[in-house]
Amino acid sequence: MSLLSIGTVAFDNIETPFGKADRVIGGACTYISIAASYFTNDLMISSIVGGDFPAKELKYLEKRGINLEGLEIKKEGKSFFWGGKYHDNMNKRDTLFTELNVLDDFNPILPESYKKAKYLMLGNLTPDIQMQVIKQMKKRPKLITLDTMNFWMDIAMPSLKKVLKKVDVLTINDEEARQLSGEYSLVKAAKKIFKMGPTYLIIKKGEHGAMVFHKDKMFFAPALPLAVVKDPTGAGDTFAGGFMGYLASVDKVNFEAIKTATIYGSVMASFCVEDFSIKRLKKLTKADIKKRVKEFERMVKFKI
Amino acid sequence: MSLLSIGTVAFDNIETPFGKADRVIGGACTYISIAASYFTNDLMISSIVGGDFPAKELKYLEKRGINLEGLEIKKEGKSFFWGGKYHDNMNKRDTLFTELNVLDDFNPILPESYKKAKYLMLGNLTPDIQMQVIKQMKKRPKLITLDTMNFWMDIAMPSLKKVLKKVDVLTINDEEARQLSGEYSLVKAAKKIFKMGPTYLIIKKGEHGAMVFHKDKMFFAPALPLAVVKDPTGAGDTFAGGFMGYLASVDKVNFEAIKTATIYGSVMASFCVEDFSIKRLKKLTKADIKKRVKEFERMVKFKI
Numbered sequence: 138m139s140l141l142s143i144g145t146v147a148f149d150n151i152e153t154p155f156g157k158a159d160r161v162i163g164g165a166c167t168y169i170s171i172a173a174s175y176f177t178n179d180l181m182i183s184s185i186v187g188g189d190f191p192a193k194e195l196k197y198l199e200k201r202g203i204n205l206e207g208l209e210i211k212k213e214g215k216s217f218f219w220g221g222k223y224h225d226n227m228n229k230r231d232t233l234f235t236e237l238n239v240l241d242d243f244n245p246i247l248p249e250s251y252k253k254a255k256y257l258m259l260g261n262l263t264p265d266i267q268m269q270v271i272k273q274m275k276k277r278p279k280l281i282t283l284d285t286m287n288f289w290m291d292i293a294m295p296s297l298k299k300v301l302k303k304v305d306v307l308t309i310n311d312e313e314a315r316q317l318s319g320e321y322s323l324v325k326a327a328k329k330i331f332k333m334g335p336t337y338l339i340i341k342k343g344e345h346g347a348m349v350f351h352k353d354k355m356f357f358a359p360a361l362p363l364a365v366v367k368d369p370t371g372a373g374d375t376f377a378g379g380f381m382g383y384l385a386s387v388d389k390v391n392f393e394a395i396k397t398a399t400i401y402g403s404v405m406a407s408f409c410v411e412d413f414s415i416k417r418l419k420k421l422t423k424a425d426i427k428k429r430v431k432e433f434e435r436m437v438k439f440k441i
Numbered sequence: 442m443s444l445l446s447i448g449t450v451a452f453d454n455i456e457t458p459f460g461k462a463d464r465v466i467g468g469a470c471t472y473i474s475i476a477a478s479y480f481t482n483d484l485m486i487s488s489i490v491g492g493d494f495p496a497k498e499l500k501y502l503e504k505r506g507i508n509l510e511g512l513e514i515k516k517e518g519k520s521f522f523w524g525g526k527y528h529d530n531m532n533k534r535d536t537l538f539t540e541l542n543v544l545d546d547f548n549p550i551l552p553e554s555y556k557k558a559k560y561l562m563l564g565n566l567t568p569d570i571q572m573q574v575i576k577q578m579k580k581r582p583k584l585i586t587l588d589t590m591n592f593w594m595d596i597a598m599p600s601l602k603k604v605l606k607k608v609d610v611l612t613i614n615d616e617e618a619r620q621l622s623g624e625y626s627l628v629k630a631a632k633k634i635f636k637m638g639p640t641y642l643i644i645k646k647g648e649h650g651a652m653v654f655h656k657d658k659m660f661f662a663p664a665l666p667l668a669v670v671k672d673p674t675g676a677g678d679t680f681a682g683g684f685m686g687y688l689a690s691v692d693k694v695n696f697e698a699i700k701t702a703t704i705y706g707s708v709m710a711s712f713c714v715e716d717f718s719i720k721r722l723k724k725l726t727k728a729d730i731k732k733r734v735k736e737f738e739r740m741v742k743f744k745i
Contacts (some may be wrong), residue, residue, distance in 0.1 A: 154625070191550035225625060321458070321529060324668040345649035348666065356741045362652065364628040378503040396743045430745055436661045439700045439736055 138279075139179040140385040141251050142169045142373065143270050144260020145240060146184040146208065150220035150410045151413060153227065155354045161414035162194055163219065165260035165284070168371035170203045171418050172378025172405040173258075174384040175426060177204030180331055181254060182271065183245045187214035187238055197419070199424050206248045214239035227369050227410075228343045247273045256385040258377055259304070264296035272304050282306035283335075284377055287313050298333060305390075308377055309336040321380070323348065324355075337395055339380075341373050349399050351392050358399045359436050361407040368413040372406040375418065377407030403431045442585075443483040444689040447574050447697065448564020449544060450512065456715060457531065459671045461707035465525065465718035469564035469588070472675035474507045475710040475722050476682025477562075477617050479730060480690040482506030487549045487574065487670045491542055492501040501723070510552045518543035524569040524571060531673050531714075532647045549688050551577045555580075560689040562681055563587045563608070568600035575607050577616055585695050586610040587639075590683055591617050602637060609694075610679055618644055621668035625726065627652065628659075641699055643678050653703050655696050662703045663713040665733070672717040676710040683709030708733045 147164030161168045173180055174422040181204040186195075188211065199205055217240040220233035234282065245266060252275040259267040261284045271281065283304040289297050301307065307330060311323060317333075318326035327338045327350035342360070349356040380402035387394060404426060411417045448469030449732065453460045470488045477484055485508040490499075503509055521544040524537035549570060561582040563571040569571040571587060587608040591603050594617065605611065611634060615627060621637075622630035629656035631642045646664075653660040684706035691698060708730060715721045 189555075227625075263529065321531075322668050323666045342649065344647065344661075346661070355666060355740055356743070357650070357651075357663035359663075359741075360741075362627045362659060364626050366626065393744065397745055400743055400745065434745065436659055437663075439660070439662075439704055439738075439740065440697065441703055441704065 138177070138255040138388045139181065139387045140252070140256040140258060140381055140431075141181045141183065141254035142166050142173065142260060142378070142381070143245060143267070144169055144262060145181045145217050146182070146186050146190065147217035147219060149370060149414065150218075150233065151252065151368050151370055152222040152233075153261040153368050154223065154225055155365070156413065158368065163414060164217065165262075165371075165374040167198075167415060168260055168374035168409065168418070169260055169378035169381070170198060171201060171415055172375040172409075173382030174201040175405070175423065176195060176379070176382030176401070179385070181202060181207060181251050183186060183207035183210055183251065185209040185211060185239045185243045187216040188212040188311055190216045193290060204250070207241075207245070208249055211239045211242075223369060223407050228368055230369075234381075234437060245270055255279045255388070256381055257281045258381045260374060260377065260424060261286055264293050264300045265291055266354050268296070268300045268303070272302070273322040275362040278307050278383060279388075281340055282308060282377065282381055284308045284373065285313075302334040304335055306338040306339060308341055308373070310331045310343070314338065323350070328362035335365070339399065341376060343369065343372070347376065347399055349395060351395065353390060356392075356396045356399065359386075359433065360403060361432060361436065363411065365405065366410045369410050371415070372409050375409040376406040378402075400430065402434055404433060442481070442559040442689045443485065443557070444477055444481060444560040444562060444685055445485045445487065445558035446470050446477065446564060446682070447487045447549060447571070447686070448473055448496065448560040448566060449521050450486070450490050451523060452523035453674060453718065454522075454537065454561050455525040455658070455674055456537075457672050458527065458529055459579070459669070460674065460717065464522075467718060468521065469566075469582060470605040470679035471502075471719060472722070473562055473564055473682035473685070473714065474502065474678040475719055476503040476504060476713070477686030478507060478739045479709070479725060479727065480602065480683070480686030480705070482686050483689070484508060485511060485555050487511035487551060487555065488511040489543045489547045490522040491514060494514040495606075508554070511549070513547075513663065515543045515546075525674065527673060531670055547658075548681045549574055549685040552586055559583045559692070560684045560685055561585045563604075564678060564681065565590055568597050568604045571605070572600070572604045575604065583692075584609050584685075586612060586681065586685055588612045589617075590622055594620050606638040608639055610641040610643060610699075612643040612646070612677070613643060614645050619643065643703065645680060647676070649720055651680065651703055651707055655699065658696060660696075660700045662705065662707045663737065664707060665736060665740065667711065667715060670714045673714050675719070679713035680706035680710040682706075697703060704734065704737055708737060721741060
């Protein structure tokens with residue numbers, strides 16, 4: 138089934154304790170769509186880049202079955218550019234700079250062919266832009282997932298709350314869930330967030346895994362402890378891509394499917410962090426994915 | 442099978458965002474032995490208290506099948522007394538005061554009947570005292586588990602390293618594993634720690650669950666997200682008690698048994714934090730435990 142993703146397609150400068158990468162390919166939509174492309178090839182993206190974005194990288198996305206009709210290329214503009222530095226604790230990072238560039242004027246106009254997408258992934262962007270995309274859909278997608286962050290909670294909470302009413306799945310981290318709900322207990326936070334709109338809450342906890350809340354049910358997906366974590370950038374977006382890609386591929390939305398999708402999302406994220414930028418994701422095979430899913434299964438299986 | 446535990450039997454002053462408890466029953470050995478008593482009744486403890494420790498609390502321990510022959514009661518002395526305060530993030534706490542009192546002279550002399558215990562749980566104490574207990578054993582126990590903390594790594598690393606050579610299982614938290622090994626990646630940390638002695642490393646991550654490392658294998662036990670976490674004090678010790686109690690009850694030591702024991706430890710810890718001191722642990726039934734084990738199973742089960 139068709140999956141439409143929105144988010145940034147961009148450049149990143151990354152510094153981690155394991156190295157540096159300058160002006161490498163990044164952006165939420167890039168990670169989401171590449172991860173999803175391992176599950177389905179009915180993919181569309183809506184985003185914006187400047188004339189500086191390498192044509193060969195766009196070709197790569199197309200080669201992976203991603204429809205770029207909704208990717209605006211502003212020839213005279215520069216692509217969104219973000220710089221960040223991770224400290225010893227790879228769960229925390231500082232933003233070094235944010236150059237919005239073309240993103241400042243981003244006004245996503247969906248091509249006709251996009252408006253009937255059955256699955257919609259709203260990557261981290263201003264809540265207003267996320268809403269604008271929802272409003273253009275001809276038919277309410279079967280599943281809408283929204284990713285957001287504390288930044289929008291700080292400066293645009295009313296807009297965020299409006300868009301939350303329209304979505305099925307919310308993906309945020311534990312601190313953000315606490316901020317959004319005002320509850321420390323994630324169980325209580327989930328209950329409050331369900332009242333805001335979403336019926337599924339996915340808490341991304343980085344190296345501590347991911348949790349799914351749905352009604353009074355919970356699911357816990359581990360993260361795979363890795364010998365080498367080079368760059369966590371894009372892990373959350375890659376998670377979302379694997380998650381939505383899997384759901385679109387099986388075209389099922391229920392707790393069981395969401396659980397499996399969460400495992401696939403975690404598996405994809407575990408590859409993402411093994412190298413800088415999209416390097417590791419580009420080199421994946423279906424066999425790699427299958428093998429790692431087995432590792433995840435083994436990691437949580439027990440007999441009582 | 443017989444399980445000998447050492448550690449403190451003490452008083453605690455606890456402050457959490459959910460309330461205060463003054464001069465309540467605490468101590469690593471208290472939590473360990475009560476948790477273990479739900480699995481086996483061949484239990485012995487070696488510890489020390491002052492004349493101020495309530496006789497009815499000792500009677501309670503005896504009623505749960507815990508042999509107190511090795512519990513020294515120093516009539517003229519005062520029991521170990523610790524005060525701590527938890528902040529919003531219940532994973533972090535400040536020590537407000539530590540009154541060693543009788544613990545300052547603790548010199549555990551094991552009764553003859555203790556020296557053949559098959560399972561040995563060395564609760565958090567100075568590494569020298571932990572070593573002293575190991576040396577008194579007539580026969581090398583089938584399994585020795587050691588709990589320790591960053592404090593001993595800071596001030597007594599050489600002694601800690603000596604005792605580590607003698608143990609099978611080490612239980613510490615993620616920061617401590619990083620401090621002990623000098624490695625940020627837990628996979629690499631585990632490899633270094635295996636070279637120090639233990640063949641199993643259990644990383645306790647509080648609300649993020651627990652991980653087991655053994656050779657090149659890993660296991661991830663979730664923590665149960667709870668609506669109410671009143672007091673995390675003793676959660677790690679309760680984990681150890683459930684873990685060792687289960688192993689002693691089945692008398693098996695292999696990766697499968699260790700995995701199951703880790704789930705039981707996590708289950709017991711999930712009860713511990715629901716109320717102050719040992720209140721919740723005292724009220725448990727076997728049916729409560731069974732029901733919660735099912736919740737843990739449901740929480741990680743998925744189909745692929």
